[in-house]
Amino acid sequence: MDKLILIDGNSIASRAFYALPLLSNSSGLHTNAVFGFTTMLLKLIEEEKPTHFLVAFDAGKVTFRHEGYKEYKGGRAKTPPELSEQFPLIRELVESFGIPKFELPGYEADDIIGTMTRLADEKGLSVVVVSGDKDMLQLASEHVTIALTRKGVSEVDRFTPEAIQEKYGLVPAQIIDLKGLMGDASDNIPGIPGVGEKTALKFLHEYGTVEEVLARADEISGKIKEKIVEHADDARMSKELATIYRDVPMELQLDELKYDGYDGGTLGAIFRKLEFKSLLEKMDLSGGAGSGADQEAIEFETVTRATLGSSFADRLRDVESIHIEAAGENPHVSELIGFALHSKDGHNWFVPWELLDSPEAGALRDWLADENAAKTVYDTHRAEVALHWKGITLRGVTFDVLIAAYLLDPTESTHTLDELAGRYGLPSLQSDDAVFGKGAKFKVPDEKTLGEFLSRKASLLAKLRPVLQGELEKSEMNRLYYELEFPLAGVLASMEKMGIRVNSDGLRQLGAELGKSIDQLVEGIYKGAGSEFNLNSPKQLGDILFEKLGLPVIKKTKTGYSTDAEVLEKLAPYHDVVSSILIYRQLAKLQSTYVEGLLKEIRPETGKVHTYYQQTIAATGRLSSQFPNLQNIPIRLEEGRKIRKVFVPDEPRWLILAADYSQIELRVLAHISGDEKMKEAFLNDMDVHTKTAMDVFGVSAQEVDANMRRQAKAVNFGIVYGISDYGLSQNLNITRKEAAQFIEQYFAVFQGVRRYMDDIVKQARTNGYVTTLLQRRRYLPDINASNFNLRSFAERTAMNSPIQGTAADIIKLAMVQISKRMKDEKLRSRMLLQVHDELVFEVPEDELELMKRLVPEVMESALKLDVPLKVDVNYGVNWYEAK
DNA sequence: CGCGTCACG
DNA sequence: ACGTACGTGACGCGC
Numbered sequence A: 001m002d003k004l005i006l007i008d009g010n011s012i013a014s015r016a017f018y019a020l021p022l023l024s025n026s027s028g029l030h031t032n033a034v035f036g037f038t039t040m041l042l043k044l045i046e047e048e049k050p051t052h053f054l055v056a057f058d059a060g061k062v063t064f065r066h067e068g069y070k071e072y073k074g075g076r077a078k079t080p081p082e083l084s085e086q087f088p089l090i091r092e093l094v095e096s097f098g099i100p101k102f103e104l105p106g107y108e109a110d111d112i113i114g115t116m117t118r119l120a121d122e123k124g125l126s127v128v129v130v131s132g133d134k135d136m137l138q139l140a141s142e143h144v145t146i147a148l149t150r151k152g153v154s155e156v157d158r159f160t161p162e163a164i165q166e167k168y169g170l171v172p173a174q175i176i177d178l179k180g181l182m183g184d185a186s187d188n189i190p191g192i193p194g195v196g197e198k199t200a201l202k203f204l205h206e207y208g209t210v211e212e213v214l215a216r217a218d219e220i221s222g223k224i225k226e227k228i229v230e231h232a233d234d235a236r237m238s239k240e241l242a243t244i245y246r247d248v249p250m251e252l253q254l255d256e257l258k259y260d261g262y263d264g265g266t267l268g269a270i271f272r273k274l275e276f277k278s279l280l281e282k283m284d285l286s287g288g289a290g291s292g293a294d295q296e297a298i299e300f301e302t303v304t305r306a307t308l309g310s311s312f313a314d315r316l317r318d319v320e321s322i323h324i325e326a327a328g329e330n331p332h333v334s335e336l337i338g339f340a341l342h343s344k345d346g347h348n349w350f351v352p353w354e355l356l357d358s359p360e361a362g363a364l365r366d367w368l369a370d371e372n373a374a375k376t377v378y379d380t381h382r383a384e385v386a387l388h389w390k391g392i393t394l395r396g397v398t399f400d401v402l403i404a405a406y407l408l409d410p411t412e413s414t415h416t417l418d419e420l421a422g423r424y425g426l427p428s429l430q431s432d433d434a435v436f437g438k439g440a441k442f443k444v445p446d447e448k449t450l451g452e453f454l455s456r457k458a459s460l461l462a463k464l465r466p467v468l469q470g471e472l473e474k475s476e477m478n479r480l481y482y483e484l485e486f487p488l489a490g491v492l493a494s495m496e497k498m499g500i501r502v503n504s505d506g507l508r509q510l511g512a513e514l515g516k517s518i519d520q521l522v523e524g525i526y527k528g529a530g531s532e533f534n535l536n537s538p539k540q541l542g543d544i545l546f547e548k549l550g551l552p553v554i555k556k557t558k559t560g561y562s563t564d565a566e567v568l569e570k571l572a573p574y575h576d577v578v579s580s581i582l583i584y585r586q587l588a589k590l591q592s593t594y595v596e597g598l599l600k601e602i603r604p605e606t607g608k609v610h611t612y613y614q615q616t617i618a619a620t621g622r623l624s625s626q627f628p629n630l631q632n633i634p635i636r637l638e639e640g641r642k643i644r645k646v647f648v649p650d651e652p653r654w655l656i657l658a659a660d661y662s663q664i665e666l667r668v669l670a671h672i673s674g675d676e677k678m679k680e681a682f683l684n685d686m687d688v689h690t691k692t693a694m695d696v697f698g699v700s701a702q703e704v705d706a707n708m709r710r711q712a713k714a715v716n717f718g719i720v721y722g723i724s725d726y727g728l729s730q731n732l733n734i735t736r737k738e739a740a741q742f743i744e745q746y747f748a749v750f751q752g753v754r755r756y757m758d759d760i761v762k763q764a765r766t767n768g769y770v771t772t773l774l775q776r777r778r779y780l781p782d783i784n785a786s787n788f789n790l791r792s793f794a795e796r797t798a799m800n801s802p803i804q805g806t807a808a809d810i811i812k813l814a815m816v817q818i819s820k821r822m823k824d825e826k827l828r829s830r831m832l833l834q835v836h837d838e839l840v841f842e843v844p845e846d847e848l849e850l851m852k853r854l855v856p857e858v859m860e861s862a863l864k865l866d867v868p869l870k871v872d873v874n875y876g877v878n879w880y881e882a883k
Numbered sequence B: 001c002g003c004g005t006c007a008c009g
Numbered sequence C: 001a002c003g004t005a006c007g008t009g010a011c012g013c014g015c
Helices: A009-019 A032-048 A064-068 A087-096 A109-123 A134-139 A161-168 A172-182 A197-207 A210-215 A223-230 A232-242 A264-274 A277-282 A310-318 A353-357 A359-369 A380-388 A401-408 A417-423 A432-436 A447-474 A478-498 A504-529 A538-548 A565-574 A576-601 A638-646 A664-673 A676-683 A688-697 A706-721 A725-732 A736-749 A751-767 A788-824 A845-860
Strands: A003-008 A052-056 A126-131 A144-149 A156-159 A319-326 A336-343 A348-352 A375-377 A397-400 A500-502 A612-614 A624-626 A655-661 A769-771 A777-779 A830-834 A838-843 A871-876
Touching (some): A003 A009, A003 A032, A032 A087, A087 A264, A109 A126, A109 A134, A109 A144, A126 A134, A134 A172, A156 A161, A172 A197, A172 A210, A264 A277, A310 A319, A319 A380, A319 A447, A336 A447, A348 A447, A380 A397, A380 A478, A397 A401, A401 A447, A401 A478, A417 A447, A432 A447, A447 A478, A478 A612, A478 A788, A504 A576, A565 A576, A576 A638, A664 A676, A664 A788, A676 A688, A688 A736, A706 A736, A706 A788, A725 A736, A736 A751, A751 A769, A769 A788, A788 A830, A788 A838, A788 A845
Parallel strands (some): A126 A144
Antiparallel strands (some): A144 A156, A336 A348, A612 A624, A655 A838, A830 A838
16 A cells, blocks of 8 residues: 655754754754654654655745735744754755655645645545644545644654544534634734634534634624624635645656655765764664675775786876775874775775785885875875884875865864765765774774775775865865965974974973972871862862862852862962962872873884874864874973973984964954054054053053053953953953953954954854955854854854964964975974974074074065064073073 | 863964 | 853863
8 A cells, every 4th residue: 555655844844943952063053953853754764664755845935825915924933043054954864865855936835735635635545744733634534644743753643534523523624714713823824813722613613614603603692703703804814824725736746756765875974964873873874894785885906915016016007096094093103904095997906004014015115105196095194194103105195185174164073084975975985983893892894894995985085086176166275275284284294203302301300399299288288178088089179178168169060069270269268278279280280291191102212202283173273282282281380381391302402493473363363354553563563462551541651550461461362262241351350341341442442353353243144154364264053043152152253263263374384384495405403393373393503593594584474464473483402491 | 981170372 | 131252182080
């Protein structure tokens, strides 16, 4: 028996939206309605086993119903943007399910459904209509059941004509009479005032139709009668509005609605894109290793020592992409698993890692190192580092898929190949976790599984390349890609391979001293608190401070009392232990993170630490540093700053040279906003915070005291972060009102800055994204959200990202240019570290003068702004002394 | 594995 | 009325 399911797409989407909490995925896209829609579809397919399927959507806002009654659906709250942004996704979802969908300008989904039920009824098909709208009940018939959502979305009540009779005492056709009498506030259908469901039903049981009720109004007594007479026209119109139109001119044939079920691969891809991880697992779409149920077969050849003859070198000429698989997060210590090659004629090779050590592998190694052998790669930077430790050189990479994907949407938390396949509609791929297993379960699968998987990746790279190149072109990011990010990857790799020397004896010595101080502090704290406890546990510390010692609670966290530094400083006057705890925290941090943590990261073979820069993580375009993080080595407090003494040059008598941009973010702001006052400060090389204080407080340079400068500095920071009175008030410890006044005074002076802040938010609203000077993009899906918090956050991000991002563009450009100059001039000096606005080098004595001149020169001229860029250079025998 | 805390720009 | 300053990574705790 054939069965047709008809879904009212808009109705189900909004039911799902309001029924589920406002979930959003890692990029801030809301997905709750999509999720609800998905579970509903899955349930229907499983329980109803439809042979035919259709999802109908409303098209546009104006329907034929508005012709007669302009206020139709008026007064209804506007669809929240969090919901409307999900409609394209829902359409895409329906397509991925392989379900036909239909919409027609001028008609609503229920008219389409009404028409389809008529056609299906004529053919004797069994039909289920799914909606959240009671109006649909008018369509019920012998073959047509109406399923209305109850609470949530996946639970439905089913209505046959008998069920309707039982519940309302009406036949389906009378549902429109019911609406005609009682109206429907949600669609702005008036009905007769004073007539609710009860009264309407009573009349209908008696008279049957609206027309009969109106004709025989004189039989009705009391006030109601007057209302009926007075609003007779309203009732007739309301009935008409509630009537589903069942003659929509559409050519849709029933056999076009045939449904053969979904394709697991396609569905898996969109679930991955939407980050429906639970569904992926529940439905086993992520696929266990080797299951590959949804994937097409792929051919590959395993390269052996025998294959590696002279003809193999010839065949390498046709290779266009290579995927190098290395295990683990840290490429400096990762085990290589193998790689796959994909050639232009579609041939795939799998090369087990061990093969590279065989004597026959010379040609292959040469090919990998060949500058002229063009290759498309995923994450060159990482591969280059991993291969380096195995003595293999990688060169000739002409396109990096990961970097392109990152630039196209830097807010995506990851850009794994399986996600990219889904994102760009290419053949789906299993996730690394599905093939290798996660964490302790990590295991390299058998050769066939591995070879197929890596071959799929290599082949996918070749397919992604032209797609991503097209997208970069469209987004005007060619320069950013080819002149900045792509060459930077090589620069980063060489910095990381080089690493920076750490004086481990010095570090251990520092650790021993810290240990003594910590022991003394701990003893004193236990005594003062009257008991021993784990000082590192905020929970235990909270119990001691607030329950045992009865100190006032300043602030709470989700899980209990807050004990952060801000709170402890406020508590210090109440009890002596508190300041000891603050010092303990400071020293414990130094000990665990910077002494013990750093010691663990020193590589025995080199005596150095080799950080790894993530080039594709930060949404603003900044780099980040891991294993260890060398971008957060202490400097603000003297005790911590001493850690910098252990970072030393690799060679005797060499020096550490550090060059940092002065006020780069405010200079960038002066440039983008064009604010005359702010530009003036930098053009005259003034202290920008003093200048701000002068202008805001209306005093002369001599009159600016330390406090005024401090406040001005905080405002400047606030401006860069996307100012809010609340944030500034927290920072300066003043009231929100005072902070708001500050900001107002600031904007009165720096009018160009105010204009920029307004414009950039407007831009974000129109485009959905903001850009840096070099066209780096950041999407802000929440910029039009109705939720105040989400929207405000997006607005601050819109203000901050172009500033932070342009500063990142500039230093990255400088790095690429300096690296080239150092190579061209055959210098022995080495670039070692980048700390957002600072570059650290090690230089031989005889290159010191040259580098002191060259580095700031290149940094200052990396990008021409309307204000000068200023760089300070310092040097010394270690990083501490380079101040 | 999430949370609180704290280091940096 | 709403209630956060922007961007990161590492550590220890406790479930």
